[in-house]
Amino acid sequence: MPPAAVICDIDGCLAPETSEAMDADALARLAHWNRNAIREGDRPIVTLCSGRPEPFVEAMCRLIANTRLPAIAENGVWLYMPDANRYERDPSITQSHLDAVHALESWARRELGPRGVTIQPGKSCSVTLYHEDTAYLRSLVPMLQTACRACAWPFRVSMTLLYINCDLAFVSKGTAVRRWIARTGIDRAHLLAIGDTAGDLVVRDEVARFACPANAQERVREQADFVAGKPEIEGVMEILEWARTL
Ligand SMILES: [Mg+2]
Structure with missing residues (x-):
């Protein structure tokens, strides 16, 4: 069964790790994918999980037309809810x-x-x-x-x-995925995560499947269920096509 949602890292996956320009054409294709996913329900919605500050993640979330599912920012500190325009800090932070x-x-x-x-x-x-x-x-x-x-x-x-x-120390992308699951009610069995560096492996432990683009670190590629032949966002688009066949 294809996953219900894809939780995707940004740097090294949807955007270059450096300050180079993003591939806006490919991001537009991803937005098209998400609009179809929300309208037709025929493919998983792609949302984000990043170490970037919340405003960066919020902007990317809107760019890729995810208007439905929470996005994770600042390495798990924040859930941004695009459907309600709400931000929720991990409640254990005092x-x-x-x-x-x-x-x-x-x-x-x-x-x-x-x-x-x-x-x-x-x-x-x-x-x-x-x-x-x-x-x-x-x-x-x-x-x-x-x-x-x-x-x-x-x-x-x-x-x-x-x-x-x-x-x-008690906040990570992994703890945020657990909060994400509690909030959305989407079971881990129906989740695919995409990441490129060792920091994403804590997410790997919280979901059913994990995939990475070709540029991922060796350690990450070894633990992936699918490794794309292409790097960064072209690799992510390849992963999404693979996910549809599951
Ligand atoms: Mg990354």
Whole structure:
């Protein structure tokens, strides 16, 4: 049976990992897919699951014409409900967690700012750090982990391809998929997820099937039920055609 919904990562899947232009023609084809899915009910609706800030995910959600299913933003902090124009923060995040986010952000600005590290704008319950020299950025991870331990800040510090993410340790794309399932009532048996990096494997554990575009990391390709022959969004379109045949 084809999946009822597809939960898809953005960077490295629907858009390039770098700041290159997005493939607007392919995104228009995905919007066409979603309009048909909603109107005809003949294929799964594609929604999003991303580490990007909520406004970025909300814009992408509207661009791909998903007007129906919640989208996951900021590595699981937010569910954006396009049908109701509502945003729901993970309810387990308290004021003291937000205080820790602000404390970490101040620390990073003070200690890492002079080293050329910038804080990605738009995050609300996490801190994402960038430096143009990725190897140098990676070398700062142990320092951040030590600071979090010393100050008892409850963060998981991890390196993505280009950024350091400091996420509240009890929030992830995986916990958000569980919230998504509770809200939509769509069972995990009817879900397909698409991702390209190791951070997406927590989503893999929450759904029935997992697929990736050709550019995915080796570890991710090994755990996928289907690996597309093409990279990024062309690979995602290939995955969607495969999903229809299930
Ligand atoms: Mg990605």
